[in-house]
Structures are given as structure tokens and as C-alpha cells.
Amino acid sequence: MSFRCRIAEHALDPASELEALVQATGGAGAVVSFVGLARQTGAEGEPVERLVLEHHPQLTRRSLDKIVLDARECFDVECIHVVHRSGEVPAREPIVFAGATAVHRRIAFDAADYVMDRLKTEAIFWKREEGSAGCRWIEASDGDRAARLRWA
Amino acid sequence: MGREDKTAEISVRFYGRLADAFGPTLALHVPLPCHVGDLREMVARSDQTLAPNRVRACVGDSFVPEDHPIGRGDVVEFLPPVSGG
Numbered sequence: 755m756s757f758r759c760r761i762a763e764h765a766l767d768p769a770s771e772l773e774a775l776v777q778a779t780g781g782a783g784a785v786v787s788f789v790g791l792a793r794q795t796g797a798e799g800e801p802v803e804r805l806v807l808e809h810h811p812q813l814t815r816r817s818l819d820k821i822v823l824d825a826r827e828c829f830d831v832e833c834i835h836v837v838h839r840s841g842e843v844p845a846r847e848p849i850v851f852a853g854a855t856a857v858h859r860r861i862a863f864d865a866a867d868y869v870m871d872r873l874k875t876e877a878i879f880w881k882r883e884e885g886s887a888g889c890r891w892i893e894a895s896d897g898d899r900a901a902r903l904r905w906a
Numbered sequence: 907m908g909r910e911d912k913t914a915e916i917s918v919r920f921y922g923r924l925a926d927a928f929g930p931t932l933a934l935h936v937p938l939p940c941h942v943g944d945l946r947e948m949v950a951r952s953d954q955t956l957a958p959n960r961v962r963a964c965v966g967d968s969f970v971p972e973d974h975p976i977g978r979g980d981v982v983e984f985l986p987p988v989s990g991g
Binding site: 790812893 | 921926
């Protein structure tokens with residue numbers, strides 16, 4: 755069993771993270787992973803060159819730990835791995851990796867989905883899109899909040 | 907006979923868009939007693955509020971309520987809405 759999360763100050767490699775998740779898995783046959791990429795366009799179609807993520811020196815890690823711990827308690831999973839970038843992320847580069855393993859695929863899918871819905875609304879990061887059109891702070895959307903409520 | 911000091915020097919730290927508006931940190935001299943709710947009103951501006959339903963307050967790496975008393979040397983952090991993932 756493996757439950758872990760980390761904040762990555764530099765580029766994360768989804769392939770390596772997936773391999774690590776598979777390596778950590780024992781008897782579970784279902785492996786589900788999600789990778790979120792920094793968008794190339796903003797909400798109004800403006801070009802985005804990079805996403806800048808800020809985190810809190812203590813609270814961010816604590817928020818990630820809680821999400822992983824809660825996922826472990828809610829789902830019969832063998833592993834949960836979360837890697838979340840902080841700092842500058844160029845457009846199209848990975849921001850987050852979230853993976854879950856379980857004996858049954860439905861549980862692995864649900865656990866990964868749950869982790870992402872929690873990350874979108876509760877992980878303590880502040881995101882700013884930067885491009886030629888300027889800078890814009892991003893907040894969780896109504897859709898993100900509605901998705902989070904599915905698990906209440 | 908000396909008079910008890912009724913003020914305190916504190917620091918306020920901001921994150922995200924609040925840091926753009928206020929700067930990353932502020933050093934303040936506040937009258938005592940002072941609670942988090944009082945501090946919000948002192949710091950807020952007409953173009954940038956610190957409404958408690960949107961901005962959380964944190965002291966010593968713990969979220970605190972509006973009636974949390976602020977003491978000498980405290981660092982109060984104001985956190986705007988978060989967005990991960």
C-alpha cells in the first residue's frame with residue numbers, strides 16, 4: 755500500500771509517476787491516473803503562455819495530505835499518489851498527477867475522480883495565468899464546486 | 907508608575923491576488939485588544955475587501971475565527987479562495 759503526495763517545484767514527468775504508482779501496487783489490478791495540463795488559452799480565448807502556482811509553506815502540504823488520507827478512508831484502494839506543481843508551468847506542461855490503484859477498476863476510477871474534485875476546490879494553491887494579454891488569477895469554477903458536492 | 911502598553915506590532919501576510927493588492931507583507935501597529943475581525947476592517951480598502959466568507963485568516967499555521975485575539979508579534983495570514991488541480 756502506498757499513499758503519498760508531494761509538491762513539485764520543477765517539471766513533473768507523468769510517465770515516471772505512473773511507473774512509480776504501478777511499482778507500488780501489489781495485488782491490485784486496476785490502475786487509474788489523471789494528468790492535468792496547463793491550458794494554452796484562457797477563459798475568454800486569450801493566449802496563455804504559462805500558469806504560475808503559489809503555495810503556502812505549511813498549509814498546502816497539509817491540504818494535500820488530508821485529501822489523500824480522506825480518499826484512503828473513503829475508498830477501498832491500495833495506492834493513492836498525488837504530485838502537484840508549484841511555480842511556473844509553461845502552457846501544455848503537466849500541473850498535477852493523481853493516481854489510484856484498487857482491485858476493482860470502478861473503485862480506482864472513483865478514487866482518482868474524488869481526489870481531483872477535492873484538489874480543484876480545496877488544495878491550497880493560487881493560480882495565475884500569464885500571457886501577452888496580461889495576468890489573471892484563477893479560482894475554482896462553479897463546475898468544480900458542483901463536482902465536489904457529488905462526494906458530500 | 908508605568909502605563910500598560912495598549913498596542914502591538916504585528917505582521918500581516920497575503921497570498922495570491924491579495925498579495926498583488928496589498929503587497930506580500932504589511933507591518934502594522936494595532937490597538938489592543940484586537941481580533942481578526944477588527945484587523946480585516948483595518949486593512950481592507952474600498953477596492954479590495956477581506957470578506958470572511960471569501961478570505962480565510964490563519965495564525966500560526968492554523969485557520970482562526972473572527973474573534974481570535976491577536977497578540978504582540980503575531981503573523982496573521984489572509985488567504986484568498988484557492989484553486990488547485
